[in-house]
Amino acid sequence: MRIGLLGTGPWARMVHAPALSGHGELDFAGVWGRRAAAAGELAAEHGTRAYDDVDALFADVDAVAVALPPDVQAELAVRAAHAGCHLLLDKPLAATAERGRAVAEAVRETGVASVVFFTTRFQTGPESWITEQAGRGGWFTARAEWLGAVFGGQSPFAASPWRREKGALWDVGPHALSVLLPVLGDVRAVTAAAHGPGDTVHVVLDHVGGASSTLTLSLTAPPAAAGAVVELRGEAGVSVLPDSTEAAVSAFARAADALLATARDGRPHPCDAAFALRVTEILAAAEAAL
Template identity: 85%
Template sequence: MRIGLLGTGPWARAAHAPALSLHEELDFAGVWGRRPDAARDLAARHGVRAYDDVDALLSDVDAVAVALPPDVQAGLAARAARAGCHLLLDKPLAPTVEQGRSVVEAVRESAVASVVFFTARFQPEPEAWIAEQAAVRGWFTARAQWLGAVFTGDSPFAASPWRREKGALWDVGPHALSVLLPVLGDARRVTAAAHGPGDTVHLVLDHVGGASSTLTLSLTAPPAAAGAAVELRGEAGVAVLPDSSEGAVPALVRAAGALLTAARTGRPHPCDAAFALRVTEILATAEAALNGRAL
């Protein structure tokens, strides 16, 4: 499968480009970016072609990986799908439900495969844990904390305009939901939402399985307090999400492999664009509640 990369920022350089280069069943064919100089530099590092015209890249490949802000990703993902390209996307799928639906519609109309990169879903230990807990009955409640120090530490993403605008809800909220939803079921309601320090938010969700969950999300945590944790409590006792022994690049290699499998078999991956749209819908509901609109 020939795959192109859309994007040249820190995430594209640190994760996407290395992962595409490492995958043995992918032909990393080229890079397009909104800054042509950056595209040429990243392409040269990996020995691939730099494209000035995104449509030229789309016509030359079978799939694209997208490492761009959510509002840019949504438009280009729909465009790529209509050009017949399979999609390896990042979270969040889009900054609005309407934009997310446009991606899902393009995927369905073009019959292409899609995989959205929720990190924990492609790391061996968390992935196995999620599958194991999803088979357990009687969960009563869950607590998820995703605390980042993007705005308080030395992060390459601190200058990201969309993270400044949308905050932790949209940046790390998708990670928490990607773990909770397959275990507890879809969220029927956001029953409470409140602001904390900085961009910190607290949410309470009511799940179709009967359990409730609480989420604490932040990009402004003190560096010493940063980290992610998920704890489930129910009839089976207590279960805690394990740490992963691997970083983002090996997980992205697995996500690319999942896209290959979905494209070959025609069977949707659990983390496809439709699942990412549902995550977007929950985030939009929580955002409305945080802004004082009806739940």
Template identity: 80%
Template sequence: MRIGLLGTGPWAQMVHAPALGAHDGLDFVGVWGRRPAAAKELADRHSTRAYDDVDALLAEVDAVAVALPPAVQAELAARAARAGCHLLLDKPVAATIDDGRAVVEAARGAGVASVVFFTTRFQSAPEAWITEQAGRDGWFVARAQWLGAVFSGDSPFAASPWRREKGALWDVGPHALSVLLPVLGDVTGVAAAARGPEDTVHAVLNHATGASSTLTLSLTAPPAAAGAAVELRGTAGVRALPAGSEGALPAFARAADALLAAADSGRPHPCDAAFGLRVTEVLASVEESLGTV
């Protein structure tokens, strides 16, 4: 599969480009970025071509991987789908429900496959755990904590304008939802939402299975307090999400495998753009509830 990369930021440099270049099933055709000099530098580093015109790149590939802010990603993902390109997207799919819906409609209209890279879902131990817990009945409550220290120290994402604007809800909230939704079922309502220190958000969600979950999300936690944890409680007892030990690069390679499989079979992947849209809808509902606090 011929694939292009849209984006040149830290995530593209650290994960997307190295994984695409090393994948046996992919031909890494080229890079487009909003900063042409950065696109050339990244392309040169991986012995591929920099494109000044995004449509020229779309015309020469079968798929695109996107490493751009959500508002930019949504517009270009829909454009790529209409050009017949399969989509390997980042989370969140979009910054608004309407933009997310446009991506889904473009992908469906063009008959292209899509996969959203929720990192935890593509790490082998967490993925197996999620599948196992989704097969159990009787979950009562769950709690998910995703605490980052992005704006402390030397994080490569500290200068990210969209993360500073949208905060933890939109950056790490998708990770928590990507674990909870397949186990507890769809969110049927936001029971409560409240703000904590700095960008910290707390939310209580009701799920289709009758279970409820609580989320604590932050990008501004003290570095010593940072980390992620998910705990389920129900008739099966207490189950905790195992830590992913493989890192982002192998996980992204598995997401690329999933895109290849979906494109070949025509069967949607569980983490497709439609699932990404549902996550966006839940995030927007929590944000709306926060606005009334």
């Protein structure tokens, strides 16, 4: 599969490009970015071609991986799908539910394969745990705390305009939801939402299976307090999401494997554009509640 990369920022440099160039079943065919010089530098680093025209890249590849802000991703994903390109996208799918629906509709209309990179879902240990807990059922409640120190430390993402605008709800909220939804079921309602320090938000969800969950999300946590915890309580007792030291590059390579598989057999992946749209809709509902 010939694949192109859209984006040249820190996530593209740190994760997407190394994973694509090192993948045995992908031909990393080119890079496009909003800054031509950055695209040229990244392409040269990985021995591929820089494109000035994104539509020319679409015409030359079978698939695209996207490492761009969600509003930019959504617009280009629709164009790529209509050009016949399979989609390896990042979370959140879009910055609004309306734009997310446009992506999901384009995928349905064109029949291209789609996989959205929710990091935890492509890490071996956490994904096995999610599958096991979903099979158990009987969960009563859950809490998810996803606390980052992005805005208070030396993170390469600290200056990201879209993260500054949308905050933790949209940046780390998708990670929490990607774990909770397959275990507790879809969300019937956002029953409460409140602001905390900085960009911190607290959200309470009612799930279709009868369980409730609480989310505490932040990008402004003190570095010593940063980390992620997901705890389930129910008939089976208490279960906690295992920590993973697996690198994001390895997880992204598994997401690429998933795209290859769904492109070959036509079976939708659990983390496809339709699932990412549902996550986006829940985020938008929480944002409205705030």
